[in-house]
Amino acid sequence: MNATRLRPPRHQVDPRAVAWWTVQWLILMVPVAGAGVAAYWFLTERPGWLGAVVGVFAAGCLGLALVAPRASYRVERWEVTDEAVYIRKGWLTHTWQVAPMSRIQRVDTARGPVQRLFGLADVTVTTASSAGAIKIEALDHEVAAQLADRLTTLTQATRETPRERPLCLGRGTRPGKGGRP
């Protein structure tokens, strides 16, 4: 039995991610659960057994919204060495992604409106492959800016074949801009 395994990447995402993800899940799930309850209340003759089903459904939706972010938080990890970017994600389906520094073509940071409230940012690293984008989610926005800077420097240093694919680096959002409320 071959026991080679992938070790978890070094860093965990920012703890504020849990709150952010919870808000996102709730934005999605509250209307779903609400619609179920409303449909039961207004559109049916409110039989008891259906009430139980709807109740379980609504509770499940809200429960999922509370549990899933915590599960994700435990799973999502990232690491950037001088040679590669390495992340782990996925709760039911585990996914690990590795991209060598020499193949990275673009580094973007992005901050959504809700994310901004929590002071978080995503860093996305793109290679020449259409399937190779790696997204490090929910970092503290200053950590993200520093990371993007570091990645930019590293990729320029390790660029393997400068001619083949011109490099295009930078960040979607400038670190100082936008900022906290």
Added chain:
Amino acid sequence: MPDAGNGGVATGGTTRWANGQPSAAGGPHGLASGPHGPNGGAHGAEGRVSGPEGGSLWRGGGGAWAVGDASRPGADAASSSPPQGTAARTGVSGPTEWRGLAARSLWASGVKSLAIVAGASAGLVRFLAGRDWPVGGVVAACAGAAVLIVAAVVAYDVLRLRATRWRLTPERLELRSGITVRQHRSIPRDRVRSVDLRADPVNRLFGLTVVKVGTGERAEDGAELALDPLSRHDAEALRRTLLHQGEEAEEGGGPLAELSWAWIRYAPLSVWTFTGAAVVLGTLYKALDSFGLKGFTTRLAVEGWAWLTARPLVTVPLVLAVNLLVGVVGAALLFAESWGRYRLEREPGRLRLRRGLLTSRSLTLEERRLRGVEIGEPLLLRLGGAARLRSIATGLGKRADDETEDVAALTPPMPRAVALRVATAITGAGLPALAAHPPAARRRRLVRALVTAALMMFVIVAVAALDRVGAGLGGWVWLVPVAVLAYGVWHAVAGAASLGHALTARHLVARKGAVVRRTVALDRRGIAGWTFTESYFQRRAGLLTVSATTAAGRGHYEVLDVGRGGGLDLAARAVPGLLEPFLTREKQ
């Protein structure tokens, strides 16, 4: 940030402008993408598309000429500032003179316009006949329409030809075109990666060929420059000059593959053979309908149905046989058209593919862009012992947009052994014996088949139980889960048998697929990262899917359901050094 800006220009420059002169090219780029500039790379990447376009598209204005010429290195005033508004006429001379397209194109367009004439005439005849016009009047109207249409098309082509000028300087290939919106495009010669020739039957009749010159970058809009058309001789000469130099430098060994007409026997081994005739019939029926012959088609359909149901034992097999016959003939004709005169050759540093009985095509693929090959064996071909080969190359993807054909196809369906030989010749390494995947992979597929069939059974039982009368379901429904189970088990076994992988000195080889079996040999140097996925059930079975991401072909190629440790070791060995820091190895 200026770095990112220049990077953007460089990329854009490959499509039209030199990047050898960042300072000059920076001008139009700066203008076009100024707002993006300070924002950085993400937007700079968009700017790289819009930037050069803004610089190189000029819309009739004199100032725009100046922009275009200023950013062109080596542009000398004498040759590059012809009178504005009118294209440079033939008289303009410079270091290398501007040349027009082949004038014979007018004849070709005249002939092609006859197709429009035919359509318009058919419409006219129906319309006028409905209004009780005399035959002479109808003929006269059709003739008038024909003259008008041909004249209009030819006149347009005259304008187009007069507006289009191209030249080949020692540094670049330039094209000025456009009747209303003038365009000036240029490709540095050292960036030319492909010169594709294509001649449809009419063009061939007049000895013409359409030339497309590509830079091999991801074919964004406008990365290609088309000369439509040149004379066949000029086209060949241009191709030789652009792809330089290599006057058939090494004629050693002959072509990699050449058509053998015996391969036409594989042509009908496709699903289209069985469905194609029906599809054609349906299209025809629709077409007649839209021509207003609804009454006719309806009567035809009713009578046909009556005939079919009168003696089904005779007629149904007859219809099926005719369908098959039409399908086989159609497939054979299609094969002959697309693969007639097929020839795959190796030229220094590139592959050249020529094919087409009526429409002749000549495609070039730089070996530097080649990241491997894919051997495809759809079920029917596999049963017939055949396979076909596709290239895995960078920058081929988008080109498929305007062409219905598979641009990556390297060979027609051919005997498997021949396909393997060609693959070996192209990749420079034979196909090794593949390592099988763990039995768990097969178990997983079987379980999936059983569960699907069981679910189906459950649904049918539930429906039967709820259906108190029991009359709603015929006895035949019980065959459905049986058929599903049989197919599922076959699919599972065939899929598991297909799984395999190997690592050679240069390639990562992976095979998968039950219905369409694909063997991919991916150049290890082309691997730009890894993705490992492990679903809940895979985790329990100790399996893993290893996906190599690459800039070429489909973007990622998978080694499906490989054992966890084995898969990780495979990836670690395929690209040494990349994965090692992230692995833990426990001795057991």
